[in-house]
Amino acid sequence: MLESLWAEMPDRFRTIDLESNALDTDDLTAFLTDPRGPGFRIRFGQLPADMDREMAWCCWRIAELGGRVPVGVLRSLIRWLAATVEDHPELSGSLMRAAPREWERSIAAAYARRNGSLPGRFWQENVGSTLRRCYEILWAAYDQRPWWRREVWDPTLDPRIPLRPHEPLGNHAVYFQQLEPLWLRIAIQWYFKVSLETGQLTWSTVAGPQRTALQVFADWIAGHDPVPPPWLREDPAGIRAFMLDFLSHVRGLITQSGPNKGKPLSPQRVNTLVTCLETFYAFMTDHRETAAQVLDEAGWLRLGPYHAMLWRHGEKGRRTRVVRERRQEVIDDTAFSQIMSNVHLLGEPIEGGGLGDEQIMRILMLVARTGRRISEIRMLDREPLLPLDRLCGSTGPADADGAFVAKLRYQQTKIEQAPDTVLVDAEIVAIIDEQRRWADQHLGPRWAQGVTPKYLFLGHNMNRNADKPFPPSRINQTLAVFARRLDVRDSAGRLVDFNRTHRFRHTKATSLLNAGVPLHVVQRYMGHVSPTMTMEYAETLAETHQREFLRYHKVTADGRDLPVDTRDLYDMLELDKRTDRILPNGWCLLPPRQACDKGNACLTCDKFATDASFLPELKTQQHHTLQLIDERRQAFAARTGQEMSPDNVWLAGRTQEHDALGRIIDTLEQTGHRTDSDGRAVRGAGVAARTDALAAEHDEERRP
Known part of the structure; x- marks a missing residue:
């Protein structure tokens, strides 16, 4: 078998004394050496017969597979393999005579006998990794069994x-x-x-x-x-x-x-x-x-x-999706802005305080902007952009802010027959163009001559053929360090562990739904085959709205607790969204079949409710009401020469509204954003006079 392996090698590699001056310029890129050195020489002949050919074949095979040969480590391995065989003649003949772990122990023992101490950990790890790589390559070449029978x-x-x-x-x-x-x-x-x-x-x-x-x-x-x-x-x-x-x-x-x-x-x-x-x-x-x-x-x-069927129905437990607080999976606007404003640190040189990896920087930028899975961005083709068919007669520059200019084709490896393109704007196109330029400049010298890169984001090591994508482990490690350094917190003070990059996908889907994009459009954009998964993001959106609604005390115009369960109130308002009942400062609780006779006098109506989320609007309305009262009274005095009396119908109504706003604002500022412990809403300010009158009328009716 070794003879056939030896015969398949190129002539320039078929030697047990390999010198750099015998290799092609392209071959030299496969060897890790000191660029300032005069060249290198690897003397496989130090080993016993057959073992020298095995190691020479492994050297060529590593280069052929797109790897890099560490010349110094390989020389050290050959030297100590020869010393080990000298101590253990039974191991001579083939590297396959012992398992890698046995070779490592024997090499360490030979080193200790000759130097009086065990080799250092760094030496052992480098020599050991090269030994295991050679062993695996030889094992695969020698094993003639069907591929599926291999261990x-x-x-x-x-x-x-x-x-x-x-x-x-x-x-x-x-x-x-x-x-x-x-x-x-x-x-x-x-x-x-x-x-x-x-x-x-x-x-x-x-x-x-x-x-x-x-x-x-x-x-x-x-x-x-x-x-x-x-x-x-x-x-x-x-x-x-x-x-x-x-x-x-x-x-x-x-x-x-x-x-x-x-x-x-x-x-x-x-x-x-x-x-x-x-x-x-x-x-x-x-x-x-x-x-x-x-x-x-x-x-x-x-x-x-x-x-x-080893278990009966229900015994294994239900295979349900973990809807684990999906709202915590969504990165809020403040945290998202903080992350993206510091993303440049990923690409900045280490000596300048950055993390020194421009590829990870651009990967994160594309993940955040497009909502693609990390694997879909990591494995983008070298040329992933497709032309965008434009409508006839369309106007405006193709690169206008936010305008879609192309389609991005990604590797849809998770869901078969799912959509694999997404619309992108000029900024994303620029990121892709910059990544191509960077790869050609910084990684191109490592590639074999004539190689066309397969991927947009490429692995740095063992990738002379430019056919391996950027490794996921490096992304996870770097983003974990980046997340700890930024210490980004959400509005609730929780650490945003955005190194779990799927959170950006949750955020993108939820933001699209927040913007009112139809469900079926979001489904296609996110690459889902059915709306089932997309609906989970819709549920997240509804859950977020409900949580925000239940977060505040609900008050009416008289500053008292609203005697309606908060969740019932939320359901009622969601089921009864009518354009004629939409208020800028709260909600109208009038039943659907009843007509409103109050006109614009919501602040004096006992069917009005509001909460602290409307405080800015309520304060603005209070200021404008007071300003309107002052202007009207001044105009009245200028026209009649008299002050407007308190019993003036218009003034009485506006004064009642202003007082109601005062009571509402005072109540809401006292309760703040406090959530009810019993899950009930809090009634607010508004119609004390009417409420008291109704109570007095009720008491009068009960008197004998």
Whole structure:
């Protein structure tokens, strides 16, 4: 096998004594060296026969895959591999004679014997990472089994693994070594293989929830003595009891990372884990004859209908969307402005107080402006803009403020057949143009000659072929630091952890709904197939309105508590939105079927209610009323030579309104923004005279 690998190498690399002056100019970009140095030489011949060819082949293969070869680290690795083989002759012949961890321990021991101390951590990490990379490349080349039978699936090393054209986790490997027992591991690998090839699963799903869920089950059954067979138990009752035990086990697991670390798994997570297992067993039941033949395991033939449905309806818990205080997912205007006004710090040089990454700066700008998912922006094509078909006869400059000038095509990898374009303005086009220019200037020298970048935002390292998008881990880490540095707080004083970039998507959707954009338009803009998800943002909007409404005490014109439950009042007003009852300073509570005989005298009507949200309008109205009274009295005196008497009909009405406004404002300023502890609204100021008169009339009627 080594001979065939050696033969496929280009002549200039087919040597055990590689010198830089023998390589092409384009080849040299694959090697990490001191740019001020005269060149480099890598002497693979220090190693025993065959091992020297293996390491030379790995060096070429790293460069071919678009990686960068760390010359100094590789030299050190070759030197200490040779010293290790000298101490352990049984390891000579091939790098595959021992596992990477065994090589690392032996290399550290050889280093200590010759230097009197263990190597430093930095040295060990660099040499160890290069060793593991070479080992993985060789392992993939030597392993002639079908790709799905390999214990490690690495799409970067094996193009046979089915991937989508733009796979978010296409650079991630999936490891199966820890899956035990063996019958389960092989079955899971075959299940993943068939599901990937038929499109039932995507690589992101396999590398994420599916692999994790089945590992939980594997760890659980591996702890049984004896380990159960593929059919688990002999009878349906035994299988049911066995699966109920597993369900109890999953519900007792503790979250190991994230904000809920140390807490039990959420019902949503429990449902995901057990559903993945049930889906696997349903697949194996449906394909039991094929599985028994392909996997050479007759035990799969013993699966029956009771394996296809491991739990009864409702036992796994409901798979509901976590509508976790979605209002807290929306970034308010003040916090949003603070974030965007400081976004330049992401791109500023570190020595100047910034975080030194212009790509993350522009990624965040596009995420915030467009509401796209972070993966959709991170994986934009190099040329993501499409022309905008304009209406005939349209006028105005194409780059006018806020005008749409193009369509942005993004990678819709989450929802099949969902919209994948969105209208954008000239500012977004400028951000994209600047990113292209920056990439050509700063990353272009690292690319192989003649390479056309695949993505707009590109990874810095191991990307000579310019075919890897910007890594998500780096975005998360940088934005976490940025969020802590800004310490942005919302109106309630809560820290805005905008490093969870999905909050910008919530904010964009809610702002569109706030602006009155029709639901079906928001649905298409957000890339949703159905209005179900869009409605969640609409619910968030309604919830926000209701929360703001319930936040204040409600008062009438006499300054007393309104004897109506706040939520009932909110529902009533929402159900009865009529243009003839819209008031600038409060709400009209007159029933729909009754006619209003008050005209504009709302402030003297007991059907009037208001709260502190109208204070600015109420104070303005009070000032204007007093000003109107003064002007009218002055005009009356100038025309008649007499002062307007207090019993003047017009003056009495305006005075009553002014006094009502005073009582309303005093009451609201005393209660402030306080929320009722019992959930009831507070009645306000307005018609004390009428209320007292009604009470006196009622008492008069009750007298004998």
